[in-house]
Amino acid sequence: xxxxxxxxxxxxxxxxxxxxxxxxxxxxxxxxxxxxxxxxxxxxxxxxxxxxxxxxxxxxxxxxxxxxxxxxxxxxxxxxxxxxxxxxxxxxxxxxxxxxxxxxxxxxxxxxxxxxxxxxxxxxxxxxxxxxxxxxxxxxxxxxxxxxxxxxxxxxxxxxxxxxxxxxxxxxxxxxxxxxxxxxxxxxxxxxxxxxxxxxxxxxxxxxxxxxxxxxxxxxxxxxxxxxxxxxxxxxxxxxxxxxxxxxxxxxxxxxxxxxxxxxxxxxxxxxxxxxxxxxxxxxxxxxxxxxxxxxxxxxxxxxxxxxxxxxxxxxxxxxxxxxxxxxxxxxxxxxxxxxxxxxxxxxxxxxxxxxxxxxxxxxxxxxxxxxxxxxxxxxxxxxxxxxxxxxxxxxxxxxxxxxxxxxxxxxxxxxxxxxxxxxxxxxxxxxxxxxxxxxxxxxxxxxxxxxxxxxxxxxxxxxxxxxxxxxxxxxxxxxxxxxxxxxxxxxxxxx
Amino acid sequence: xxxxxxxxxxxxxxxxxxxxxxxxxxxxxxxxxxxxxxxxxxxxxxxxxxxxxxxxxxxxxxxxxxxxxxxxxxxxxxxxxxxxxxxxxxxxxxxxxxxxxxxxxxxxxxxxxxxxxxxxxxxxxxxxxxxxxxxxxxxxxxxxxxxxxxxxxxxxxxxxxxxxxxxxxxxxxxxxxxxxxxxxxxxxxxxxxxxxxxxxxxxxxxxxxxxxxxxxxxxxxxxxxxxxxxxxxxxxxxxxxxxxxxxxxxxxxxxxxxxxxxxxxxxxxxxxxxxxxxxxxxxxxxxxxxxxxxxxxxxxxxxxxxxxxxxxxxxxxxxxxxxxxxxxxxxxxxxxxxxxxxxxxxxxxxxxxxxxxxxxxxxxxxxxxxxxxxxxxxxx
Numbered sequence: 001x002x003x004x005x006x007x008x009x010x011x012x013x014x015x016x017x018x019x020x021x022x023x024x025x026x027x028x029x030x031x032x033x034x035x036x037x038x039x040x041x042x043x044x045x046x047x048x049x050x051x052x053x054x055x056x057x058x059x060x061x062x063x064x065x066x067x068x069x070x071x072x073x074x075x076x077x078x079x080x081x082x083x084x085x086x087x088x089x090x091x092x093x094x095x096x097x098x099x100x101x102x103x104x105x106x107x108x109x110x111x112x113x114x115x116x117x118x119x120x121x122x123x124x125x126x127x128x129x130x131x132x133x134x135x136x137x138x139x140x141x142x143x144x145x146x147x148x149x150x151x152x153x154x155x156x157x158x159x160x161x162x163x164x165x166x167x168x169x170x171x172x173x174x175x176x177x178x179x180x181x182x183x184x185x186x187x188x189x190x191x192x193x194x195x196x197x198x199x200x201x202x203x204x205x206x207x208x209x210x211x212x213x214x215x216x217x218x219x220x221x222x223x224x225x226x227x228x229x230x231x232x233x234x235x236x237x238x239x240x241x242x243x244x245x246x247x248x249x250x251x252x253x254x255x256x257x258x259x260x261x262x263x264x265x266x267x268x269x270x271x272x273x274x275x276x277x278x279x280x281x282x283x284x285x286x287x288x289x290x291x292x293x294x295x296x297x298x299x300x301x302x303x304x305x306x307x308x309x310x311x312x313x314x315x316x317x318x319x320x321x322x323x324x325x326x327x328x329x330x331x332x333x334x335x336x337x338x339x340x341x342x343x344x345x346x347x348x349x350x351x352x353x354x355x356x357x358x359x360x361x362x363x364x365x366x367x368x369x370x371x372x373x374x375x376x377x378x379x380x381x382x383x384x385x386x387x388x389x390x391x392x393x394x395x396x397x398x399x400x401x402x403x404x405x406x407x408x409x410x411x412x413x414x415x416x417x418x419x420x421x422x423x424x425x426x427x428x429x430x431x432x433x434x435x436x437x438x439x440x441x442x443x444x445x446x447x448x449x450x451x452x453x454x455x456x457x458x459x460x461x462x463x464x465x466x467x468x469x470x471x472x473x474x475x476x477x478x479x480x481x482x483x484x485x486x487x488x489x490x491x492x493x494x495x496x
Numbered sequence: 497x498x499x500x501x502x503x504x505x506x507x508x509x510x511x512x513x514x515x516x517x518x519x520x521x522x523x524x525x526x527x528x529x530x531x532x533x534x535x536x537x538x539x540x541x542x543x544x545x546x547x548x549x550x551x552x553x554x555x556x557x558x559x560x561x562x563x564x565x566x567x568x569x570x571x572x573x574x575x576x577x578x579x580x581x582x583x584x585x586x587x588x589x590x591x592x593x594x595x596x597x598x599x600x601x602x603x604x605x606x607x608x609x610x611x612x613x614x615x616x617x618x619x620x621x622x623x624x625x626x627x628x629x630x631x632x633x634x635x636x637x638x639x640x641x642x643x644x645x646x647x648x649x650x651x652x653x654x655x656x657x658x659x660x661x662x663x664x665x666x667x668x669x670x671x672x673x674x675x676x677x678x679x680x681x682x683x684x685x686x687x688x689x690x691x692x693x694x695x696x697x698x699x700x701x702x703x704x705x706x707x708x709x710x711x712x713x714x715x716x717x718x719x720x721x722x723x724x725x726x727x728x729x730x731x732x733x734x735x736x737x738x739x740x741x742x743x744x745x746x747x748x749x750x751x752x753x754x755x756x757x758x759x760x761x762x763x764x765x766x767x768x769x770x771x772x773x774x775x776x777x778x779x780x781x782x783x784x785x786x787x788x789x790x791x792x793x794x795x796x797x798x799x800x801x802x803x804x805x806x807x808x809x810x811x812x813x814x815x816x817x818x819x820x821x822x823x824x825x826x827x828x829x830x831x832x833x834x835x836x837x838x839x840x841x842x843x844x845x846x847x848x849x850x851x852x853x854x855x856x857x858x859x860x861x862x863x864x865x866x867x868x869x870x871x872x873x874x875x876x
Contacts (some may be wrong), residue, residue, distance in 0.1 A: 008535075115701040115800045116701070116799050173625075195798055196796055201876055202624060206653055255582075256678070308549060357558070422644065423649045426649060446640045449640045449667075453876070454653075456876050484801075
């Protein structure tokens with residue numbers, strides 16, 4: 001288990017006055033201080049970690065968020081922001097001495113602007129809520145994380161959420177136009193808007209995926225797209241994962257970018273099929289779902305090309321969806337893969353590394369070795385188009401030592417991802433979960449460069465501490481130079 | 497003429513910056529210097545010329561990834577991509593013609609640092625949307641990396657994206673890893689003739705809000721439409737909408753788009769060849785590449801507000817202008833070398849951003865061309 005920063009006694013001793021101060025800002029039920037009522041907030045999607053916060057506050061206006069943050073800044077109190085609490089990396093895990101700032105009451109859509117193809121929403125609106133608001137006119141919001149029915153757009157901004165369609169349509173960062181954000185000092189700032197490019201630094205790029213460490217988003221402007229006229233899916237089974245990986249590479253190599261391209265391995269196929277009866281073949285090692293969208297003429301043409309490539313690569317089963325129901329059925333198994341695995345194992349631990357696609361066979365075979373070493377089964381679902389791997393490690397938390405073994409196994413998988421040229425996390429975030437693995441990917445200088453960004457926004461380190469960065473530094477220390485003491489006056493370089 | 501430091505590799509860059517840091521010297525960061533005349537004149541003690549930090553270091557078409565040293569010529573990258581039927585989808589513009597310099601110069605580092613994105617920006621995204629990873633040297637002379645080589649990556653802050661459009665003020669990039677995409681097999685452009693600015697704006701919004709997957713949308717008022725050869729414009733304003741994809745799809749969407757635009761007026765079309773030439777002209781702001789030093793501004797705003805902003809500036813100073821990005825990008829050429837920043841910003845009234853792109857050296861030295869900087873910019 002990853003250790004959280006030791007609680008500050010001096011803050012805990014002031015708890016009563018802190019609660020009173022927050023009640024003065026947010027009246028009524030907006031401040032929750034009893035253990036029982038705070039219980040729902042003790043954990044997020046990473047349920048292995050639990051901690052009751054010092055107090056929960058649920059503001060309703062940007063002005064309240066500003067006052068809360070200013071109060072916390074002036075009094076040295078830590079703040080953990082939270083959307084719907086669906087983070088799989090512990091991004092909104094509370095701190096014993098911290099205020100949990102729940103943004104759930106920011107649940108309104110403020111502006112729907114079809115001519116400029118933009119929606120302005122409060123951060124507590126769900127991802128799917130945005131699409132629901134515009135689908136009557138044939139529009140949708142493209143990023144679609146599997147938790148889209150529950151996860152909020154504010155949380156999506158915090159985590160730079162992806163989904164199954166991001167190879168073609170991008171991640172959150174490619175689909176957000178602007179935010180209103182409150183800094184830890186209480187200052188309200190805006191980055192971006194309905195225009196495409198700002199002058200000066202592109203702060204939006206920093207905010208998106210910053211995991212609640214830079215500020216609290218109070219409004220989000222997103223780009224919406226017109227729904228493609230048709231979408232068809234292809235279900236292809238392969239005798240080996242190598243063949244499936246080869247097929248993915250050839251499809252892209254031929255210049256085809258499918259709307260979605262997902263792979264599942266044999267254990268994941270079996271679990272999904274048993275759960276939703278999607279009609280998946282059970283005698284294949286790898287299953288590929290390829291979705292093509294656009295005008296019918298385009299879908300039809302590309303479907304034929306993809307089918308030919310798949311056959312060339314040794315596909316043993318191949319089905320094209322003939323109706324919208326059938327297409328959704330193909331997807332149902334994939335979208336339910338996590339709960340499906342949850343049915344066959346008391347607990348599972350979901351990983352999220354990304355690898356260069358060509359390394360897939362190597363990574364899968366090494367993962368099988370690790371599975372034997374740790375004595376735990378693993379099922380794989382894979383965003384094959386963009387190399388984002390979700391190994392699900394099966395374990396039983398009630399068995400002595402299994403959680404620890406699952407975590408060690410997971411860490412080894414992520415080290416493997418980095419070793420082959422990939423990264424620790426593709427879309428779930430570093431959070432608490434992968435915090436201590438950051439040095440596998442970044443050295444001290446790399447991390448210090450990122451910490452300087454943190455210091456520019458939050459000089460006291462009060463926003464979501466204990467997440468993302470393995471070591472906490474005082475910002476004042478960041479000013480020191482730690483390399484090069486030499487007095488070289490640049491002697492070797494040619495001058496003109 | 498000030499000192500020019502020519503590092504051979506990233507270690508040299510680090511050493512040069514560390515040494516400059518120690519002695520309190522300020523460095524101008526340059527690749528080919530092709531965009532040196534953009535914006536305000538720098539006041540520096542030496543130039544860090546990166547031209548030797550060049551070459552493609554990794555290109556895996558099936559992984560959609562390319563890495564290159566920062567001063568690799570854009571032309572070299574585009575050639576390598578073209579051989580595998582791929583491209584830089586953000587269509588980086590070539591400032592050569594507009595700035596009265598040789599066309600076709602410039603480096604990938606320069607394009608990224610200046611955040612150059614062309615007409616396809618409205619569909620494919622900006623330069624920053626293609627940034628996957630960087631190796632860079634900080635102002636302290638420390639070499640660091642950020643990001644990676646895979647598309648899906650949320651490990652740490654997205655510094656590679658931040659560096660796009662940071663004009664070399666945050667770090668000196670030495671290696672850049674980009675996402676690349678397949679080139680469309682076919683393209684065509686549907687033209688609408690004679691629409692007013694307001695009507696053209698509506699037509700572009702209707703096209704962008706349709707399922708036609710328009711990959712570029714520009715409007716040239718009559719005075720400028722005649723300047724573009726590919727158009728052979730009949731003395732009317734021209735609104736142009738580009739479609740790209742497989743031939744079957746382009747043909748279908750073209751019919752559909754023409755149906756949609758019929759109520760807006762007389763229609764025409766450009767085939768694939770003419771289409772490519774036309775959008776290159778728009779990308780490179782050819783209508784204002786007139787060899788003059790008349791001030792040119794680039795305005796980024798909400799698309800539907802653009803006609804009113806253009807009319808406001810036109811009324812006060814009499815500028816020439818055209819729209820790209822379905823109205824979200826407004827290119828303005830002032831009547832003379834004076835930038836008239838006050839008039840531009842007054843008309844914009846906080847509804848977007850204005851950047852001075854071309855002006856005489858004297859005008860560029862003046863303080864009023866810069867917008868007010870936020871506190872966060874200073875902290876950063």
